Structure formats: structure tokens, C-alpha cells
Amino acid sequence: MLASIRVRENKAAMKTRDRIIQTSLAMFNEQGERQVTTNHIAAQLEISPGNLYYHFGNKQEIICCIFEQYALQLEQLFKPTSDPSLSFERMMNYLDGTFSLMWEFRFLYMNLVELISRDEELRERYQGVQRRLDTWIMELMQRLRASRYLDGKDNDILQLSETIRLVIVSWIPFQASKSTDFKVDQATLYLGLVKVLHIMLPFSTPTSRPHSERLIVHYQELARHS
Amino acid sequence: MLASIRVRENKAAMKTRDRIIQTSLAMFNEQGERQVTTNHIAAQLEISPGNLYYHFGNKQEIICCIFEQYALQLEQLFKPTSDPSLSFERMMNYLDGTFSLMWEFRFLYMNLVELISRDEELRERYQGVQRRLDTWIMELMQRLRASRYLDGKDNDILQLSETIRLVIVSWIPFQASKSTDFKVDQATLYLGLVKVLHIMLPFSTPTSRPHSERLIVHYQELARHS
Numbered sequence: 126m127l128a129s130i131r132v133r134e135n136k137a138a139m140k141t142r143d144r145i146i147q148t149s150l151a152m153f154n155e156q157g158e159r160q161v162t163t164n165h166i167a168a169q170l171e172i173s174p175g176n177l178y179y180h181f182g183n184k185q186e187i188i189c190c191i192f193e194q195y196a197l198q199l200e201q202l203f204k205p206t207s208d209p210s211l212s213f214e215r216m217m218n219y220l221d222g223t224f225s226l227m228w229e230f231r232f233l234y235m236n237l238v239e240l241i242s243r244d245e246e247l248r249e250r251y252q253g254v255q256r257r258l259d260t261w262i263m264e265l266m267q268r269l270r271a272s273r274y275l276d277g278k279d280n281d282i283l284q285l286s287e288t289i290r291l292v293i294v295s296w297i298p299f300q301a302s303k304s305t306d307f308k309v310d311q312a313t314l315y316l317g318l319v320k321v322l323h324i325m326l327p328f329s330t331p332t333s334r335p336h337s338e339r340l341i342v343h344y345q346e347l348a349r350h351s
Numbered sequence: 352m353l354a355s356i357r358v359r360e361n362k363a364a365m366k367t368r369d370r371i372i373q374t375s376l377a378m379f380n381e382q383g384e385r386q387v388t389t390n391h392i393a394a395q396l397e398i399s400p401g402n403l404y405y406h407f408g409n410k411q412e413i414i415c416c417i418f419e420q421y422a423l424q425l426e427q428l429f430k431p432t433s434d435p436s437l438s439f440e441r442m443m444n445y446l447d448g449t450f451s452l453m454w455e456f457r458f459l460y461m462n463l464v465e466l467i468s469r470d471e472e473l474r475e476r477y478q479g480v481q482r483r484l485d486t487w488i489m490e491l492m493q494r495l496r497a498s499r500y501l502d503g504k505d506n507d508i509l510q511l512s513e514t515i516r517l518v519i520v521s522w523i524p525f526q527a528s529k530s531t532d533f534k535v536d537q538a539t540l541y542l543g544l545v546k547v548l549h550i551m552l553p554f555s556t557p558t559s560r561p562h563s564e565r566l567i568v569h570y571q572e573l574a575r576h577s
Contacts, residue, residue: 236465238524242533252529284549288518291546294528295521298464302520303478307468320517323510327553 142180144170146194149187153232157307158188158240188240189247195230196254202226203261210272211265213336219265220318220340223293227314234297235307262286274333275325285328289321296320315348368406370396372420375413379458383533384414384466414466415473421456422480428452429487436498437491439562445491446544446566449519453540460523461533488512500559501551511554515547522546541574 148170152161163184167177181187202222227234241248263286269275270282277285296317301307322341329337374396378387389410393403407413428448453460467474489512495501496508503511522543527533548567555563 236462238528238533239462239465241528248531255529284546288514288546288550291518291521291525292514295517295525298524299517299521302464302467303481305474307464320510320514324514324550 141170141172141176145177145180146187146190149184150191150230150232153188153191154230157235158232159236163187185244185247189244189250191230192233192247192250195226195233196250198226198229199254199258203258203265205261205264209268211268211274212272213274216269216274217340220321220344223321224314224318227293227297227317228311231297231309231314234294235301236298237294258290259286262290273330274336275328276330277328281328285325288324292320292324293317311351312348315344315351318344319348367396367398367402371403371406372413372416375410376417376456376458379414379417380456383461384458385462389413411470411473415470415476417456418459418473418476421452421459422476424452424455425480425484429484429491431487431490435494437494437500438498439500442495442500443566446547446570449547450540450544453519453523453543454537457523457535457540460520461527462524463520484516485512488516499556500562501554502556503554507554511551514550518546518550519543537577538574541570541577544570545574 145166149161149166152166152169161184163177163181164174166184166187167174170177181190202219233240237251241251263283266275266282266286266289270277275282275285296314297309300309300313300317319341322337322344326334326337326341371392375387375392378392378395387410389403389407390400392410392413393400396403407416428445459466463477467477489509492501492508492512492515496503501508501511522540523535526535526539526543545567548563548570552560552563552567
């Protein structure tokens, strides 16, 4: 009897913890992380601040938890496969996955340096993810070259990989700095993919160029209708 | 007699005002804008906080003054000329000027969205500069095409212009996010120019390609020896 109550309590606690993370993420994305306090989050969830503090010591702990989910999804998306080449369909999976990540965790991109400069542990965790991502994107570009989707010398591919990562990580603050309320919508994020495809275009091969151009039109359409 | 005293006082006041701006800029660049208070600035200048407040109501007013100097230098650098083509030497002037601006005002690039989101007037001023800069860089690329330095369709040139501006404005936070102390050195900024030249390279013409490659080596050398 007692044991079953404890199980139920643990489940309820777990549920509250998850709800705190999900609600915080939604509020950070909507209002900007700086505008949202733990009291706002508790009020939104209709729980007491004490209940929130039972699960998280402060807002930074919630941010770290959200960052872990982000890092996990990033790892699942870009984890290298044994296949040295890359199909056109797999390429679209990467682009769609990148868009989803950028949209789901958009507040993280907004003010990254400030977020990680507050927290030594988060900085180290972020820089670890960043280094692995450098390697993964480089491997991805090499696989695209192996499947004759891209053409270029080693240094071209290296530069291209770095530019793509820079553009993706900077796209949200760059676009936000043009608006009055510093917000971005889904259309803006799709246009980020269009930008990445445009940067790859000069390195496309005669056979892959029509595919790339079709992909550009595809994401331009999604931007128009989102 | 009285008039000449007043002139001297005005000159002294002007000097103090200039010294506040110069010292603040140096401290913001060195320590990061958030770490520096008006009290720190007054202490560094060996003046009283009251004397500082005689010239500036708060730190944000100093930032706005620094931003005006930045905008002025940017305007002088990129102001369109009547010449539709662009020489190789003039091209180097733009690159050197861009480097100087990035280095002299590096704190502005570090946390731009946050800086302008605090201040409605600064946001509008920044977005005005940003829109003009969009036009200027686009005109610059068109002039490079007119002088057969670049080759590409209108949309290529448009995309290229946007990418270059995105890369320049994002280079400092992107590189800072890789370091432990969130600082950038001159070498990192020269490598930003190398990156811009690499992005232009696929659009270079057979005659301009050797020039571009020489420029890349030139700025790589400067990065190595700075």
C-alpha cells in the first residue's frame, strides 16, 4: 500500500518536473528568457513557488535542463553514421531536423553568449557540444562530397562547414535585430535553411544543382505558408 | 576676461566629455560592457562620479554617444561613390576599414540584441544604420561585379551581400563563444576578413581569383603576427 503511494507520488513529481520544463521553454520562447521569472512560471502552472523550488533551485537550473534536452536532440540528429555517402532524402531529414531544433529551442540562440557566460558548467557543456558539432557538420559535408552532391577542395569544405554553423547559430539574433519586438517567426527560420542552401549552392555539382534549387524553392514555399 | 574663462571652462568640459567616452570605450572593450559601471569609469579617470554625471545622465547615454561615433565611421567607410566599378586597392581599403571598426568597437558586436533592446532610441538608430548598410554592401558587391571582380546573377549577389553582413556582425560573438573568457583578439578579427574573402571566392572571376587568394594569404599573415 505504502509502496504504491510512493510510486504514485514519484510519478506525480516527475510529471510536475516535466511540466515545469515544458512550460518554461514555451515562456522563454514567447517572452524572452530575461522577462520570465520562476514566479511567472509557477503562476502559469498554477503551482506554488515552493513546489517549483522543490524541483529546481533556481531559473538557471531549469535552463540547464532545457539545454540538456537540446543537446540530446542535436546529438540524435547529427550523430555520424557508418555510411560514407549521403542520400538526397537523408539531406532533407537534416534540414528538417535543424529547422525543428531552431524553432523548438529558439530562445537559446537569442542570447547565447550571455546565457553561457553566467554559468561555468553550462559554458563547458555548450563548448563540448559546439566542438562535436564542428566535427559532425564537417563529416556531413565530406559525405555530401563523397556522394557527389558537393564539389570542392578540403579547405573549401572546411570553410563551408564553419560558415554553415556560424550562419545557423547567428540566424535568430541577426533576424531578431531587424524587428521592433526582437521576435522571430517560423517563416524567418525556414528562410535560414534557404540561406544555408544558398551558401552550399556554389559547391554543388551539375547533377546536384537542380536538387538544391528545388530544395530552396521547397523551403521558400514553407516560409510563405507558415 | 570673464568670456575667456568661460571659453577655457567649455574647453575643459569638452575634454572631460571626450575622455569619458574614450575611457568607457576602452573599458567596455576590455572588460565587457556589463562589468563596467559609471563608478568604475569615474575611478579610472580619477574624477568624481558627480563630475561624470554632469556630462552623462547614465551609462546608456555614454553607450549611445559611442554608437554615434561608430555609425559615423561606418558611414564614412561605406558611403557610396559615383564610380560604378571598384579597384583592387579600394577593395583593400574596405577590408582594412571593416577590420578597424570591428576592433575599435568590438564590445558593440558582443551583445548587440541585448544592448539595443534596452533602449528604444538606440534600437531605431541601429536599425536605420543596418538598413543603410544593407544597401551599401549590396552596392559594393554590384560595383565589384561591374569591375569584373565578382560574377553572379542578381539573386547570387543579393544572397552574398546578406551573408557577408551576417558573418561580419556575428563573427565576434561566434568566436567569443568558443573561449573561456569570452574575449576576442586582433588575430580572430583578421580571420573574420579571411572568412568574408572565402565566402566571396566562389563568385570570383578567373582574373580576380588570384587577387582574392593573395588577399586571403595577406590577412592570414596579419592574423599570425598580431
